Amino acid sequence: MNMKSAYEKSLQMIKDKNITNLKDYTKLAKKENLLNATSLEYISRKEFNKLLEETREG
Numbered sequence: 001m002n003m004k005s006a007y008e009k010s011l012q013m014i015k016d017k018n019i020t021n022l023k024d025y026t027k028l029a030k031k032e033n034l035l036n037a038t039s040l041e042y043i044s045r046k047e048f049n050k051l052l053e054e055t056r057e058g
Contacts, residue, residue, distance in 0.1 A: 007043050010034040014055045022048055 001009075013034055019025045022037055025048075029036055037048045044051055 006035050010040055011055055014052065020052065
């Protein structure tokens with residue numbers, strides 16, 4: 001799996017599972033083998049909470 005697809009899969013899982021905080025995402029990421037929150041922040045150049053907001057809006 002390349003980085004782009006891993007990033008997209010992580011964002012989709014946030015949306016699908018209605019993740020609202022870092023703690024819940026961390027559990028999900030470990031269980032589903034997703035990118036960790038730090039990687040998401042680095043790739044998107046946004047804070048994790050901002051990503052959560054944008055995912056809920058879209």
